[in-house]
């Protein structure tokens with residue numbers, strides 16, 4: 161008996177031909193050790209083909225989380241590059257101006273400073289609900305997107321009922 165031939169497959173996401181076992185290995189390694197955006201394995205993270213090959217259920221939230229990870233929580237624009245896993249480059253620069261109270265003209269960035277405030281939101285993961293607070297956001301959606309980007313399961317958001325900001 162000879163060893164069975166490796167079953168090959170075409171991966172459209174990564175434009176390559178590889179063995180099914182290799183595909184499953186890449187998917188598993190992308191789950192265990194999250195690749196950076198510029199790594200080839202980055203395309204494997206949310207791939208259903210890889211999950212199926214590895215015989216693992218794909219978390220229902222993976223695709224949504226991956227989609228949110230490319231969105232800036234503050235301006236909600238798609239951003240290829242995020243700084244500190246928090247801002248797009250533009251928002252990071254504006255936020256820094258607000259932190260040091262000085263824009264490129266040497267003045268406090270009044271427009272952004274007027275918008276920044278604290279927000280609280282109740283986050284429920286189905287098992288427990290916790291109230292989270294962010295000190296410096298422009299709106300409620302910013303704090304929601306922040307949490308959606310880091311979700312490991314389905315989340316629901318609501319305004320906390322009996323919690324007082326302070």
Ligand SMILES: [Zn+2]
Nearest residue numbers: 232235248251
């Ligand atoms: Zn932004």
